Amino acid sequence: MRKFLHSILVFTNLVFALGLLLSYLSVYVSPEKFWLIALVGLAYPFLLIINVFFLAYWVFRWKVEFLIPLIAILLGIAHLSSFFQFPFGKSNLDKDTKSTQVKVISYNVNLFRLYSWSNKPATNKDIVSFVKEQKAGIVCFQEFYVTNDKFSQADVKKAMGMNAHIDYIVKRKTNGYGIATFSRYPIINRGDIKFENTANSCIYTDIKIGTDTVRIYNIHLQSLRLKERNLKFLLNNQETKSKGQTMDEIKDISFRLRDAFIKRAQQVDLVSNHMAKCKHPIIVCGDFNDSPVSYTYKKMRAGLSDSFIQAGIGIANTYSGLMPSYRIDYILHSNELKAIDFKCPKIEFSDHYPVVVTFSK
Numbered sequence: 001m002r003k004f005l006h007s008i009l010v011f012t013n014l015v016f017a018l019g020l021l022l023s024y025l026s027v028y029v030s031p032e033k034f035w036l037i038a039l040v041g042l043a044y045p046f047l048l049i050i051n052v053f054f055l056a057y058w059v060f061r062w063k064v065e066f067l068i069p070l071i072a073i074l075l076g077i078a079h080l081s082s083f084f085q086f087p088f089g090k091s092n093l094d095k096d097t098k099s100t101q102v103k104v105i106s107y108n109v110n111l112f113r114l115y116s117w118s119n120k121p122a123t124n125k126d127i128v129s130f131v132k133e134q135k136a137g138i139v140c141f142q143e144f145y146v147t148n149d150k151f152s153q154a155d156v157k158k159a160m161g162m163n164a165h166i167d168y169i170v171k172r173k174t175n176g177y178g179i180a181t182f183s184r185y186p187i188i189n190r191g192d193i194k195f196e197n198t199a200n201s202c203i204y205t206d207i208k209i210g211t212d213t214v215r216i217y218n219i220h221l222q223s224l225r226l227k228e229r230n231l232k233f234l235l236n237n238q239e240t241k242s243k244g245q246t247m248d249e250i251k252d253i254s255f256r257l258r259d260a261f262i263k264r265a266q267q268v269d270l271v272s273n274h275m276a277k278c279k280h281p282i283i284v285c286g287d288f289n290d291s292p293v294s295y296t297y298k299k300m301r302a303g304l305s306d307s308f309i310q311a312g313i314g315i316a317n318t319y320s321g322l323m324p325s326y327r328i329d330y331i332l333h334s335n336e337l338k339a340i341d342f343k344c345p346k347i348e349f350s351d352h353y354p355v356v357v358t359f360s361k
Contacts, residue, residue: 111145145176163185169200217282220287222267222289289328307330
């Protein structure tokens with residue numbers, strides 16, 4: 001019986017070790033070619049934790065099988081830095097430094113909760129107050145929303161008191177939805193990168209900081225667009241369903257995941273190609289809707305540094321929804337800039353947390 005249980009444990013460990021190895025491949029394989037590998041990449045944190053438990057178990061039992069999870073973990077150890085950062089060797093913000101410092105905020109504001117179906121109070125005043133307290137030089141909002149009867153475009157500009165680059169995906173007489181970049185520095189050029197058949201978008205803004213020009217890419221990549229019934233199903237809050245209904249829900253969610261993975265791959269290819277032609281230092285702010293172990297992150301980060309890896313400490317989960325362990329909001333940057341302070345305040349004004357980075361240049 002012991003031998004049988006041991007064999008079952010070894011086999012189970014091999015399955016999860018293989019799953020962890022497959023998750024590493026997700027950063028290299030475009031979901032357009034094979035979308036299921038992206039799903040495995042999404043499971044990376046859970047696969048890692050399970051392998052750590054197996055490693056501890058085999059070491060405790062003093063079994064040579066500890067090599068199975070150990071090898072699987074070590075082969076992808078570089079990915080761990082994208083999820084967790086030790087405090088050693090980090091550069092803390094030095095107020096006495098003579099270098100130019102620029103504070104940047106990237107924040108998915110969840111429409112300021114101004115939508116009619118929200119059961120929570122609007123957060124536009126709270127978010128504006130937070131930005132002013134931070135004394136940020138550049139602010140990038142995703143899921144930006146204005147409505148004439150509550151918080152108009154004029155109200156936003158007045159409240160922010162900054163130069164603005166606003167791009168609407170949907171614009172009506174009384175309201176508008178899109179993406180916005182605000183800057184205390186002069187805006188000397190602006191443009192957008194069109195995504196087809198989606199409510200997501202990307203804009204770029206050239207900003208003059210002293211004698212230098214920095215290009216800010218403000219990005220909101222493809223969302224899952226889960227419906228209320230999908231969320232209830234995932235939260236196990238639904239009424240008892242038949243097997244057929246359960247399978248229908250699983251299929252629906254799977255198709256939504258597939259479509260989101262594929263669209264994000266197409267969008268990130270467009271943006272990365274555009275960035276490759278840019279002659280200025282770059283800061284990329286945005287909600288990527290994807291984890292650090294993904295084709296999206298790998299492609300977007302090519303040639304850039306991750307501010308969390310450079311200046312962050314601990315775990316920087318940026319989404320407060322179903323999967324709080326994930327970092328899906330990022331600030332990436334060219335190597336000419338140095339991130340000297342990284343924060344992700346856990347404020348409840350949106351379903352995302354803001355990413356706040358101070359750069360030295």
